[in-house]
Amino acid sequence: MSMEQAESIGAVRPVGAGSRAAWLVPELLADPSWIFSLGEVAAGDMVRAIRRAHRPGQPLIDYRRDDFEFDAALPVLRAAFAETRDGRGIALVRGLPRAALSEPEFELLTWAIGLHAGVPRPQGKATHYLSAVRDIGTVYRSGTGRGYSSNAELDFHTDGADVVALTCFNTAKAGGMSMVSSSVTAHNIMVAERPDLAALLHGTFHFSRQAEQAPDEAPFYPHPIFAELDGRLHSRWNRNRITSAQKLPGVPPLSAAQRAAIDLLDEILRRPQVMYAMHLAPGDMQLLNSHVTLHSRTGFEDHADAADKRLLFRLWLTPPDARALPAAWRPGYRSVAARTVQGRHPRSGLRLGPAGLRAAAGHDTGHGAGGRLGLMAPSRAGAAAGGTWTWPDRGMADRVSVEVLSLGVPRFPRHVRKVRPKGGNTKLGVPGRFLLSPISPQVTCGPACGRGRWRSSRRTR
Incomplete structure (x- = not known):
C-alpha cells in the first residue's frame, strides 16, 4: 500500500x-x-x-x-x-x-x-x-x-x-x-x-x-x-x-x-x-x-x-x-446503491444501471405480484437483467430505454412492436440509446436475445 x-x-x-x-x-x-x-x-x-x-x-x-x-x-x-x-x-x-x-x-x-x-x-x-x-x-x-x-x-x-x-x-x-x-x-x-x-x-x-x-x-x-x-x-x-x-x-x-x-x-x-x-x-x-x-x-x-x-x-x-x-465495492458488485440488484452480473445480456435495476427488481415498490425470477422480479417488473426482459402487466412504463454498449444486434421477439432509435442513431447494433415497446402486456426475451452487449438504463412513459 x-x-x-x-x-x-x-x-x-x-x-x-x-x-x-x-x-x-x-x-x-x-x-x-x-x-x-x-x-x-x-x-x-x-x-x-x-x-x-x-x-x-x-x-x-x-x-x-x-x-x-x-x-x-x-x-x-x-x-x-x-x-x-x-x-x-x-x-x-x-x-x-x-x-x-x-x-x-x-x-x-x-x-x-x-x-x-x-x-x-x-x-x-x-x-x-x-x-x-x-x-x-x-x-x-x-x-x-x-x-x-x-x-x-x-x-x-x-x-x-x-x-x-x-x-x-x-x-x-x-x-x-x-x-x-x-x-x-x-x-x-x-x-x-x-x-x-x-x-x-x-x-x-x-x-x-x-x-x-x-x-x-x-x-x-x-x-x-x-x-x-x-x-x-x-x-x-x-x-x-x-x-x-x-x-x-x-x-x-x-x-x-x-x-x-x-x-x-x-x-x-x-x-x-x-x-x-x-x-x-x-x-x-x-x-x-x-x-x-x-x-x-x-x-x-x-x-x-x-x-x-x-x-x-x-x-x-x-x-x-x-x-x-461502499463505493469500493463497485468493481465486484457493479451497483452499490441501496435497493438495487447488487452482485455479480451476467457475462452477456443486460447490464442495468441503478434506475433500471430498481424498476426491474421492484425494489422501489417492495414485494408485489411476483413476476418471473429470471426477469429480476419479486414484484412487478419493467426491464430485467440476466438476459431476460418483461414489460409490466399494467400501470407502469410502456417503453424501456436500452443502451447498446458494443456491436452486435440484439434479437427481440416478434411481440416487440417497435424498435426506434433515439439521439441520432440509425441502426440497432450501433452503440447508442434506443427505445423498445411491447405489443402484449407481458413480453419475454430470453438469453438468445443478446448478441451484442446492451443494458437497460431507465424506463420512460
Whole structure:
C-alpha cells in the first residue's frame, strides 16, 4: 500500500462493537434465536406447492413466485432472512421437507424460496443462478478453481452476493463441516491487537476473477478487504483469489506487511471463540450475510454410491431492501446503491444501471405480484437483467430505454412492436440509446436475445 493510501485510510477503529453482527461463538450457543424451525404444516404446504408446480424439464427462470404458495412457511422464512440482514448475519432454518422430495423437487424448492426472498444473482461464467454444490473433481488451488465443485478444504471467503442461501440434500460420508465467523468481530479483534495491520486491510488488494470476467472486465479487480459505510462494516475476503491474482500481469505484488495482515486475519477467523462450526443436516438451510460474515468448509470424503453423495444447493440473493454498499465495492458488485440488484452480473445480456435495476427488481415498490425470477422480479417488473426482459402487466412504463454498449444486434421477439432509435442513431447494433415497446402486456426475451452487449438504463412513459 502506498503512503497516499495509508494517509487516506487513517487510524482505524472498532466498528459495530456491541451489535448482534459482532458475535462470538459462546453468544451463538447461548442465544439460539438465529435458529428457526418449520413445523409439519409448513413443510406439508411446501411439498404440495412443489409437486403442484413442478414441470420436469422447465427452466427454473420460467417459474413465478406465485407458483408456490408457502403460506405457513413464509413467516418463518421472513424471520430468518430478517435475522440475516439485521441480526447475527447468520440464520439456520430446519425442517425443509427433504425426505418427501426428489432431488429435482428439492432443487426447485430452493429456487422457490429464493423467489420469495429476493433476486437471485448469477454465480459463474455460464450465468447459472443456482449451483449444485457437489464434488466433480475441480482443482480448488488453480486459476480457475471454484470451491463449490471440489471436496477440498476451503479458505475463509465471501461469496459474490448480499445473501447466500445453502440448502442440504445429502451429507458427506465424513467431513464437509461448515465454518462461519463474524467479520465484524475479526476486524475489531485485529484493531485491538494490531491496528497497523488492520489499517492495511482497508487499502487496496487485487482479486482474480478466476477467468470468468466479462469482455469489458480485466481478469482482476481492486478491492479492500474492509470498508465502513454509515457506521456499518463491510467485508470481502478470499485468499485463493488474491493468491491467484498475484500470478496475473499487471497486479502489484503484495508487500510483506500486507501478507502479515492477511495471515493474521485468517488466524483470527479460526480462533475457537470466533469460528462457529456446524454440520448441515438434510433439510437444513443456512443463510449468510456476505457483508458481515466469512465462511469456509472442511474437506470431505464422499460416499461411493452416487445417490448418497454430498449435495447442497446454493443461491446468491439480493433482497428487496438491500442496503447501499461502499463505493469500493463497485468493481465486484457493479451497483452499490441501496435497493438495487447488487452482485455479480451476467457475462452477456443486460447490464442495468441503478434506475433500471430498481424498476426491474421492484425494489422501489417492495414485494408485489411476483413476476418471473429470471426477469429480476419479486414484484412487478419493467426491464430485467440476466438476459431476460418483461414489460409490466399494467400501470407502469410502456417503453424501456436500452443502451447498446458494443456491436452486435440484439434479437427481440416478434411481440416487440417497435424498435426506434433515439439521439441520432440509425441502426440497432450501433452503440447508442434506443427505445423498445411491447405489443402484449407481458413480453419475454430470453438469453438468445443478446448478441451484442446492451443494458437497460431507465424506463420512460
